[in-house]
Amino acid sequence: MIPAALAAALAGARRVVVLTGAGVSAESGIPTFRDALTGLWARFDPLELATPAAFARNPKLVWDWYAERRAAVLAAMPNAGHVALATIERRVPGFLLATQNVDGLHARAGSRAVVELHGSILRVRCSRDGEVVARWDDPIAADEPPRCPRCGAFLRPDVVWFDEMLPAEAIARAEDAARACDLMIVAGTSAEVYPAAALPHHAKAAGAMLVEVNPHATALTPLADFVLRERSGVAIPALVAAAWPGRPHGGGAGSSGRDDGGGAK
Ligand code: OAD
Secondary structure, three states: OOOHHHHHHHHHOOEEEEEEOOHHHHOOOOOOOOOOOOOHHHHOOHHHHOOHHHHHHOHHHHHHHHHHHHHHHHHOOOOHHHHHHHHHHHHOOEEEEEEOOOOOHHHHOOOOOEEEOOEEEEEEEEOOOOOEEOOOOOOOOOOOOOEOOOOOOEEEEEEOOOOOOOOHHHHHHHHHHHHHOOEEEEEOOOOOOOOHHHHHHHHHHOOOEEEEEOOOOOOOHHHOOEEEOOOHHHHHHHHHHHHOOOOOOOOOOOOOOOOOOOOOO
16 A cells, blocks of 8 residues: 555655644544534534634634533544654654644654644633633633633633634744655645645655645645555554564554653553
8 A cells, every 4th residue: 555665765764744634633533624524614614713703702602612622632542643653753863743733632642843833722821912821710601711810811722713823933843844854744634724735835845755645635636746545544554664664663642752662661
């Protein structure tokens, strides 16, 4: 299933960048956004839930929707695709994982060099000054979101909504890495939301090999040098096994980040 030329390119790559989207968490039971029927945006209107205007109009609705998703994410576990990406990080000299996901599953699978382009649903911040708040009360019956302990403004999830800028440092770091990498893996994203979707174009323009992992075609497919038409939880472990045959892969969710062979804790 893995072309030999691709396995050899990954094994020999000096700098690898990975761009992930909601599809890599699908096998952990977290819904994607744009998949027909099962995607969140097939069932909910993003304009009512994921914009600053929506939060201003109905803060409690938006807060509760994210609180529900936060609970689902905390109950989910990283899958074999997340774990295999953490393995790649330990095998190549230079690595960066830029994710559009807000679920924190890459870190829980052992990835360390992670840039969260769209923030994290696990964090909460003040809607006025952006200060992250470590603890908050969230009474179920309350008719408004909890308030910032310092200034009294509503708290909000530390995610990037439509009509908002990405964290400048995060996107700059991802763009620099994309322009300098020799191989980019794009997994589980429809590649429709910019500026994240521009990262593969930057890599390709700079001469990198582009690999798409997605069961379905995307706008990016024509640009890819290799396409693995498979779920990421199957394709990425297979890619790791083909690139480094004979070396067991894994490490497991919540692993210490040591390479395999170092012994399980
Ligand atoms: P999308 O829902 O747009 O795309 C998910 C992609 O994952 C699709 O191309 C699917 O074919 C693919 N997919 C589904 N199951 C998969 C699997 N098991 N393995 C691999 N791929 C699979 O999600 P994103 O591209 O992440 O932004 O969406 C980008 C942004 O739009 C999100 O970060 C979010 C959303 O609105 C904000 O909320 C700002």
